[in-house]
Amino acid sequence: MSTLARRDRTLYRRFLGVWCLLLVVLLPATWWLHHESRPFTDDYLYDWLLSWHAEPASPDILLVNIDERSLARLGRWPWSRSTHARLLDRLRAGGARAVAFDVLFLEPSQDPEEDRAFAAAIERHGGVFLPLTTHSSIAGVPGGVTLPIEPLRLAATGLGHIDVQVDRDGVVRNIELEKQLESVRLPQLMLRLHEWLEAQGVVSSEATANASTPPWRERDSSRVRIPYRGHAGHYASVPYASVLAGEVPASLLEGRIVLVGMTALGMGDRYAVSLLGQGVMPGVEIQAQLLDALRDRTFILEVDRKLGAWMACLPALALLLALLIGRFRYLARWGAAIGFATLLGVGGAMTLGWWWPPTVSLLGLVVVVVLFSWRSQAEALSWFQHELKSLSYSPDVLPDHYDIERDQWGGRLQQKLLALDHALQRLKDARCFITDAMNSLPVAVFITSETGDVLLSNRLAQELRATEFSRPLANIETLLAAMLNRAEGTTTRPGGWNEHLGDLHGQICIDSRQHCFRIEVSALRTSAGQVGGVWLLGFVDLTVEVRAEEQRSQMLRFLSHDLKSPQTSALALIDLQRNPRTSLPPTLFHERLEQRIRTALLLTDDFIQITRLESFQFEFRFVLLEDVLLEVLDQALPLARTRGIHLESHMKDDSGGPVMGERSYLSRAIYNLVENAIKYSEQGDRVDVSIYQCEQSVMLEVSDEGLGIEREALPYIFESYRRSHTDEVASGYGLGLALVKTVLERHGGGVNCESQQGKGSRFWITLPRCEDIDVEDEEDMVTGAERDRID
Known part of the structure; x- marks a missing residue:
């Protein structure tokens, strides 16, 4: 059983301890953090999810903008109340259903008649809503409400606050539908407008389908999140001056809910509505967004903090239970799956009008994954350390080139990494050693x-x-x-x-x-x-051994016959000579006896020469192949004359065939070729010996008109102890051509043969050509005849 398997129970108990610690510490911490804090990432995620919530604006909402064009035509702000009165008369004439101002009228005009004219226009319309403002208590000064001036307040259909709540990041996401100052209930302006429209029977199809009590009325807080339907400019709008001048057709105003507000740069309120860089939105358009949400009941409510805190504990608890059931396997997969499911749940809740901040719960998942991963790595590192220590005590057949001085720096982790690197290097070296050993x-x-x-x-x-x-x-x-x-x-x-x-x-x-x-x-x-x-x-x-055994067997068979044959023949000749009736003349007897003894000596000499060639160190010197050939011809000429063979030479290399070699062995090899040609020729035949000049070599050719060699024997004629059937007619032995091949190969050359039985044979040898000759070498050059005289 492995060390890791033996430690399995201990490791599982340690993981259970970590699991219990997380259950006791992490879940309460998650609950508290979610209840008491709001991470920045929650706002960013909310804005990102809301950016997918694009819906068309209500077609009956129209913005009348106090923009730069209107200021240029009507003069600088503030305008007279009579101007606003004329606007209301235009809107009433066009059939506008309701009008809400996002402009404060908290102070009377210098001319009271203008205030009375504006109030009269409000009364004539019968559906005008004006804003009020509130201020909180600061430094002991009690808060309060500032209402529009009395004539306007009495003439207006409804009043409401237009305050928005700016979050810590400067983004407007929430708004209070009702403010409670002491015992006074202050509804939001759009809420008052919406309630009046409902009383008039003007409701949207979504509101008709959801006619139950709005969810925010069932909560302690009336704060809701505005579900923005689009960016700034999403609603239909016309300039204030164009309406006042009668440039807007009545068909565009009929049945509309008109919101009048400031949109000129630097004049009115503008707020950021998202962290995604979607720009700012005028306050009047924010009011339009809220009115649409109230009419369709699509505003977003935030889950109660206590309930949300309990919900924040669920992902971490689910991951802990999954790890316990799965015996702490698939940690990353479970964490990713539960985290993805949490985000899907948040997105689904948004579509239903609920917002639950998930950052703290996701952070709890990260803590679980990181802590268990850390414990797993710590246990793995501990196991590695134990195994490395065991490995260091095991005998090492390879030399250790590890630099011990590297252990003198770094902390504990660095020491473990160095030990691991050392062990891995030992394993790599061992693997390479095994591979190299197998290949060797x-x-x-x-x-x-x-x-x-x-x-x-x-x-x-x-x-x-x-x-x-x-x-x-x-x-x-x-x-x-x-x-x-x-x-x-x-x-x-x-x-x-x-x-x-x-x-x-x-x-x-x-x-x-x-x-x-x-x-x-x-x-x-x-x-x-x-x-x-x-x-x-x-x-x-076993190729070398088998071939050596075959060669040894052939050699023994060959020598047992051919070496014994001349000696047996000599003994038989001596026995015949003892008998007076069969004795030969002394001269003929001595001649035949000498021939048989020389044959045995020649065979012995060839055998010794081949044996020496296998280990002899040649001392190459400059040699002219022409001189060697002349020397060989001098030796072979008596044999040729005895057998009636015409021996001719052709020197076709003007330089004489310069080569580097061992002269004595070259002479012996060439002589064997010439001798074979003479032996296998019949009386009257011709043997030609020629030297040719090639590009990088010298070629010597020996051709005859003799018996030839059968085709089957050609591949084997240069092997030791082999002889063709044609040899039976001659007294030669199967060592001569083997000696030729060995000598030529030792000189970097080669020998080849082509033959037709009954038409003769052609042998040619090639040797590397030598062109550069030092002066000392030229002085050392002597011909074969001169060598004979010196000897």
Whole structure:
């Protein structure tokens, strides 16, 4: 059992302790914070949700704006009360249903007649509403109400306050529908207008559908939130001066509810209505927004603070219960899901006319997630520290290059991070070591599952796979079948390959390159001694050993016959010479005996030369191949004359064939080629020896008109201890051409052959050309004849 599994119970108990702590501390803290504070983010979220609440303005509300154009035409503010009287007469003549002023008339005019004229116009209209103002008590001075002047107050249909509540961020979101000053009830101006319209039977379709008592009347507070239907300029409006001049048609005024207010810059009240940068809105348009909400009953009420505080505890409580039921799994998912559900609930409540600030509840979710995440990371860090300490005590086969001096700075966390970095580096080094060790194995190794799927392979195994298949190997069975079928006397076994692993151990197989392998099979066992369902298959390359064994067998067979043959022949000749009836003349006897002894010595010498070539360190010097050839021709000429062969040379390289090499071995190799050509030719045939100049090499060619070599033997004539059937007619041995090939390869050159049986053979060798000759080398150059004289 792992260390983490053993600590599971302890870890679960610790998490339960954190859960209980949050239940006892976090929920009361959430309740108190929601009841006592209002985070800035709540206002921003409210404004963002309200920005999606776009609705058309009521078509029967018309704003008459005291704007810059009207001020330019009628003069500077304030205007005379008679001007307002003429406006009311125009509106009455146009059929305006009601008129509400967002302009205070708290002081009498200098001319009382103007006030009486304005009051008379108000009475004639019969539906005019005027604002009053209130002021709170400050520094012991009692608050009070300031009403319009008496003539106007008595003539007006209704009075109401137009105060708005500016939040701490300077945004108008709330308004008091009723203010209570001592025992006096002061309704909002739009509320008085709305109540009068209801009494007149002028209501909207939404108000008709929701004819019950407004929710705000059932609450202790009459404060509501204004559900803005759009930005500034959302309502239809006309300039004050245009109405006064009769420029507005009566059809536009008939049946309208007219709100008169100041919109000129710097003259009237303007308020920010959102944190989303939607600009400011004149006070008269805010009154229009409120009137629409009252008529449609779509204003927004804030959930009671105590009830909202209890609701704020629900998300955190739901997350805690979900963690307890789910055994503290999926913390982030649960937190995100509950947080998203909380925001959806807030948005849904907004559509129903209720606002509940969610920031504190979301903050509670964050605290739960962060605290449990912190505890999880702390436990994980503690577990890492314990495991790192255990790992540091384990033996390390690799040298440790960790800089201990780095531990001398940083706090506890830094120390743990450094220890973790050290451990990870050790694991990486161990992994690289295992990978490099596998790739450095001299054996192709496949690690497979019990079904034969290849899990891991080293470099030699991948090279072995590439000889059989171009694509990556998925299952070892295909490779085994191909290589075993190629081996002599082996067929594919039926059924699953793993059923015959015992038979495969020690089996010989062959790849497409004709390389021979021995299969080694072993089951992978765990440290507890159990078989883990994994197999190791090794392919031991026996190609060199098999070929060496074949070559050794051929050599023994060859030498047992050819080395023994001249000695047996010599003994037989001696036995014949002892018998007077079969004895030969002494001269002929000695000649034949010498021939057989020299044949045995020549074979022994070739064998020794090939053996020496495998380890001999050549001392290359500048050599003219033409000189070497002349020397060889001098040696071969007596043999050619004895057999009646015409020996001719052709020097087609003006520079003499300069090469770097070991002169004695080059001479021996060329002599073997010339000698073979003479031996396999018949009397009267011609042997040509030529030297050619090539671009970067020198070529020497030996051609004859002799017996030729059969096609089947051509690929093997340069192998040791091999000889074609044609050799049976000659006294040569299968070491000469092998010596030629070895010498040429040691000199960086090569030898090739083409032949037709009965028409002769053509051998040619190539050696790297040497152009640059030092003066000392030129002085050291001597011809073959001069060497003979020196020797």
